[in-house]
Amino acid sequence: xxxxxxxxxxxxxxxxxxxxxxxxxxxxxxxxxxxxxxxxxxxxxxxxxxxxxxxxxxxxxxxxxxxxxxxxxxxxxxxxxxxxxxxxxxxxxxxxxxxxxxxxxxxxxxxxxxxxxxxxxxxxxxxxxxxxxxxxxxxxxxxxxxxxxxxxxxxxxxxxxxxxxxxxxxxxxxxxxxxxxxxxxxxxxxxxxxxxxxxxxxxxxxxxxxxxxxxxxxxxxxxxxxxxxxxxxxxxxxxxxxxxxxxxxxxxxxxxxxxxxxxxxxxxxxxxxxxxxxxxxxxxxxxxxxxxxxxxxxxxxxxxxxxxxxxxxxxxxxxxxxxxxxxxxxxxxxxxxxxxxxxxxxxxxxxxxxxxxxxxxxxxxxxxxxxxxxxxxxxxxxxxxxxxxxxxxxxxxxxxxxxxxxxxxxxxxxxxxxxxxxxxxxxxxxxxxxxxxxxxxxxxxxxxxxxxxxxxxxxxxxxxxxxxxxxxxxxxxxxxxxxxxxxxxxxxxxxxxxxxxxxxxxxxxxxxxxxxxxxxxxxxxxxxxxxxxxxxxxxxxxxxxxxxxxxxxxxxxxxxxxxxxxxxxxxxxxxxxxxxxxxxxxxxxxxxxxxxxxxxxxxxxxxxxxxxxxxxxxx
Amino acid sequence: xxxxxxxxxxxxxxxxxxxxxxxxxxxxxxxxxxxxxxxxxxxxxxxxxxxxxxxxxxxxxxxxxxxxxxxxxxxxxxxxxxxxxxxxxxxxxxxxxxxxxxxxxxxxxxxxxxxxxxxxxxxxxxxxxxxxxxxxxxxxxxxxxxxxxxxxxxxxxxxxxxxxxxxxxxxxxxxxxxxxxxxxxxxxxxxxxxxxxxxxxxxxxxxxxxxxxxxxxxxxxxxxxxxxxxxxxxxxxxxxxxxxxxxxxxxxxxxxxxxxxxxxxxxxxxxxxxxxxxxxxxxxxxxxxxxxxxxx
Numbered sequence: 001x002x003x004x005x006x007x008x009x010x011x012x013x014x015x016x017x018x019x020x021x022x023x024x025x026x027x028x029x030x031x032x033x034x035x036x037x038x039x040x041x042x043x044x045x046x047x048x049x050x051x052x053x054x055x056x057x058x059x060x061x062x063x064x065x066x067x068x069x070x071x072x073x074x075x076x077x078x079x080x081x082x083x084x085x086x087x088x089x090x091x092x093x094x095x096x097x098x099x100x101x102x103x104x105x106x107x108x109x110x111x112x113x114x115x116x117x118x119x120x121x122x123x124x125x126x127x128x129x130x131x132x133x134x135x136x137x138x139x140x141x142x143x144x145x146x147x148x149x150x151x152x153x154x155x156x157x158x159x160x161x162x163x164x165x166x167x168x169x170x171x172x173x174x175x176x177x178x179x180x181x182x183x184x185x186x187x188x189x190x191x192x193x194x195x196x197x198x199x200x201x202x203x204x205x206x207x208x209x210x211x212x213x214x215x216x217x218x219x220x221x222x223x224x225x226x227x228x229x230x231x232x233x234x235x236x237x238x239x240x241x242x243x244x245x246x247x248x249x250x251x252x253x254x255x256x257x258x259x260x261x262x263x264x265x266x267x268x269x270x271x272x273x274x275x276x277x278x279x280x281x282x283x284x285x286x287x288x289x290x291x292x293x294x295x296x297x298x299x300x301x302x303x304x305x306x307x308x309x310x311x312x313x314x315x316x317x318x319x320x321x322x323x324x325x326x327x328x329x330x331x332x333x334x335x336x337x338x339x340x341x342x343x344x345x346x347x348x349x350x351x352x353x354x355x356x357x358x359x360x361x362x363x364x365x366x367x368x369x370x371x372x373x374x375x376x377x378x379x380x381x382x383x384x385x386x387x388x389x390x391x392x393x394x395x396x397x398x399x400x401x402x403x404x405x406x407x408x409x410x411x412x413x414x415x416x417x418x419x420x421x422x423x424x425x426x427x428x429x430x431x432x433x434x435x436x437x438x439x440x441x442x443x444x445x446x447x448x449x450x451x452x453x454x455x456x457x458x459x460x461x462x463x464x465x466x467x468x469x470x471x472x473x474x475x476x477x478x479x480x481x482x483x484x485x486x487x488x489x490x491x492x493x494x495x496x497x498x499x500x501x502x503x504x505x506x507x508x509x510x511x512x513x514x515x516x517x518x519x520x521x522x523x524x525x526x527x528x529x530x531x532x533x534x535x536x537x538x539x540x541x542x543x544x545x546x547x548x549x550x551x552x553x554x555x556x557x558x559x560x561x562x563x564x565x566x567x568x569x570x571x572x573x574x575x576x577x578x579x580x581x582x583x584x585x586x587x588x589x590x591x592x593x594x595x596x597x598x599x600x601x602x603x604x605x606x607x608x609x610x611x612x613x614x615x616x617x618x619x
Numbered sequence: 620x621x622x623x624x625x626x627x628x629x630x631x632x633x634x635x636x637x638x639x640x641x642x643x644x645x646x647x648x649x650x651x652x653x654x655x656x657x658x659x660x661x662x663x664x665x666x667x668x669x670x671x672x673x674x675x676x677x678x679x680x681x682x683x684x685x686x687x688x689x690x691x692x693x694x695x696x697x698x699x700x701x702x703x704x705x706x707x708x709x710x711x712x713x714x715x716x717x718x719x720x721x722x723x724x725x726x727x728x729x730x731x732x733x734x735x736x737x738x739x740x741x742x743x744x745x746x747x748x749x750x751x752x753x754x755x756x757x758x759x760x761x762x763x764x765x766x767x768x769x770x771x772x773x774x775x776x777x778x779x780x781x782x783x784x785x786x787x788x789x790x791x792x793x794x795x796x797x798x799x800x801x802x803x804x805x806x807x808x809x810x811x812x813x814x815x816x817x818x819x820x821x822x823x824x825x826x827x828x829x830x831x832x833x834x835x836x837x838x839x840x841x842x843x844x845x846x847x848x849x850x851x852x853x854x855x856x857x858x859x860x861x862x863x864x865x866x867x868x869x870x871x872x873x874x875x876x877x878x879x880x881x882x883x884x885x886x887x888x889x890x891x892x893x894x895x896x897x898x899x900x901x902x903x904x905x906x907x908x909x910x911x912x913x914x915x
Binding site: 031041 | 713714715716717718722806808809810834836837844845846847848849850851852853855856857858859865868869872873876
């Protein structure tokens with residue numbers, strides 16, 4: 001409560017005046033009278049009622065003091081001032097990216113930031129609050145009244161992830177909780193990312209409604225920002241292992257690097273990395289079977305998570321391909337390029353067999369087909385549909401694993417058979433004649449249909465053809481393609497192989513040791529990869545693992561780059577207040593007190609009725 | 620207070636008084652009044668005086684001879700009627716010397732009027748002032764010629780100091796053992812009370828009348844403020860803050876006090892008259908006392 005005219009309080013000494021007036025005795029008269037017989041009786045009666053009279057007198061004084069105080073207080077114009085912040089909603093974006101794990105602010109940047117946030121909330125007391133964790137997988141963790149106790153519980157449960165923030169997804173969540181243009185967007189972050197990442201905020205709220213609580217320290221970090229392997233030479237097991245270590249401090253760093261495999265230490269280097277630069281190291285390695293490579297640097301920085309990284313290798317399994325129908329020269333020659341392919345030929349489809357890919361050359365796909373199939377159309381599926389001569393390719397899917405990296409625009413076709421669009425079919429390449437390459441997927445089968453004959457086009461002579469076959473083989477049988485499974489970025493989903501599922505779906509363990517479970521209806525897409533480390537998938541036939549590595553050139557850089565007004569700046573500026581005046585109720589209260597005072601004054605000497613029992617004076 | 624040599628009453632007032640008499644009805648209505656009347660007629664055949672006839676007089680007492688000779692209506696007064704004695708006991712204590720006119724002055728004039736009525740009627744009149752004790756006593760007088768002596772005596776009143784109603788009345792009752800009508804004129808403001816003194820008068824065979832004289836200041840005080848009341852007789856001090864409510868309490872106390880006195884009188888069949896000194900004396904005599912049956 002505030003007083004808008006506090007100088008009226010200078011009248012408060014009048015209260016003393018009231019007290020003094022009550023303590024003053026009236027002028028004393030000495031009067032000689034005939035007899036005090038009656039007055040003595042009156043005095044005795046008054047003495048008997050003294051307690052009552054004193055009470056009434058005190059009550060009168062109290063009421064008069066209260067009335068005067070209320071009047072002075074009303075003149076001082078008291079009012080409840082509520083900050084405008086208490087009428088608005090705060091949308092709090094809490095950065096839970098990798099850099100928030102830095103320990104340059106104890107216990108870490110996230111905890112320091114949330115502590116600062118609680119101070120702000122206690123001060124501002126917004127009406128409602130929405131808390132969004134902005135990590136690799138942003139989430140709304142609270143949306144409701146700004147209860148301090150509740151928010152403390154919510155904030156205590158928030159942990160920093162090992163990945164980078166997906167600000168685009170965070171923006172979607174912010175948009176979903178925005179209620180008015182008075183909402184304030186508060187970003188709790190260390191600012192260790194580029195300001196342009198937050199360009200979406202300009203569309204959501206006015207500039208002055210976007211503020212930040214920045215808690216960045218001056219921590220240094222040296223981290224492994226890349227760890228991968230590539231096959232070299234003709235052997236499937238020969239690899240080059242690439243490790244990149246970056247120095248994000250302001251001084252040159254000497255960093256010991258160790259690479260370990262299942263056989264022990266595979267290599268060691270001592271890297272001298274200038275400030276702000278990175279150094280890459282390549283180790284040659286031949287995989288003999290399933291193996292986990294572990295790269296580690298030893299450096300006393302404030303972010304330990306990116307000081308190690310993992311790479312997991314599995315020996316590829318042969319890719320069994322069955323060609324059903326007449327031979328196809330281009331196709332057979334193309335498949336023979338890939339050493340892991342085991343090609344078999346049959347005139348008719350046998351109906352069973354554990355094949356990774358079945359190619360139906362000018363033969364229709366059986367209705368009961370299960371598995372992955374490629375249907376090469378040699379004749380129209382429907383006689384009535386006919387063919388289209390020299391169709392021009394008009395569009396292709398540039399992101400699909402089967403058609404990406406291929407330039408379809410110059411592919412020349414003699415003719416193409418017209419394909420009907422099947423329900424649920426996905427067109428990957430389209431021409432004037434309709435779909436040229438179409439994919440139909442179901443739970444049990446994946447059938448790819450090509451609507452032209454290879455020998456009636458120049459496609460087999462182009463670079464794109466072996467690329468297509470390579471992508472087709474990887475898509476049909478990824479386990480037969482490469483030893484090394486590239487590690488995931490934190491937050492990146494992992495598609496679990498169906499063969500690792502049991503009746504209840506998939507289950508396994510997190511890097512922390514906690515178990516996870518995915519039901520059959522989830523499609524085997526595992527999203528809980530926010531923490532770096534090795535995730536295992538448990539199966540009766542054996543465990544399968546995949547790695548998530550934290551470090552990256554952007555995520556490992558702890559230096560603040562974000563420029564936003566600080567939320568604390570608001571307290572230093574002129575704040576907007578909403579006031580609720582109290583002078584009217586006080587004046588009403590004063591009037592009530594005056595009425596009470598009048599009633600007490602007029603009735604004060606009316607003690608309780610007593611029986612007149614004194615009989616003195618008759619004797 | 621400078622007392623005049625003689626109490627004076629207005630001539631018109633005195634003429635009107637001559638038409639009054641001590642009420643035989645009031646006297647008769649008492650239990651002993653029948654005796655008094657039979658004794659007066661049976662034994663008192665001795666002529667004493669004449670008086671003009673007034674309506675209500677016994678026609679048998681009319682002197683028909685005088686009527687025949689002078690054509691004037693007179694009644695004969697016999698010795699038996701001379702036995703009626705009116706005793707006027709006037710409180711002359713300090714408390715009676717307050718107000719204007721003082722309560723004492725008012726009481727003296729009232730006593731003069733009553734004495735004049737009695738003397739004019741041919742009764743014996745005795746008077747006394749008292750304070751701490753009786754200090755002035757007028758021997759019994761009778762006859763119209765005694766009016767001057769009575770009035771001179773009443774003019775001798777002076778401040779008699781503190782009051783002692785009980786003691787004074789007991790002494791007066793002892794000094795005069797004859798039965799009669801004792802009239803007490805007092806403000807009754809004696810902390811020791813008045814009951815035993817009045818009872819002493821009653822035990823002497825008297826009929827007692829109390830004329831309670833109070834001043835307007837005592838009946839309706841209209842003062843506000845903080846007062847130290849000083850008792851004129853005892854010197855006692857009473858500190859009290861007087862406001863409207865205190866005055867209301869005073870009036871209530873006064874009412875209770877007079878109710879006590881009235882109740883005391885009713886138990887003894889004593890006529891009680893509360894008289895304010897701001898009332899005209901004629902109103903009191905011709906209205907109050909007549910209505911109360913004391914005068915007729």
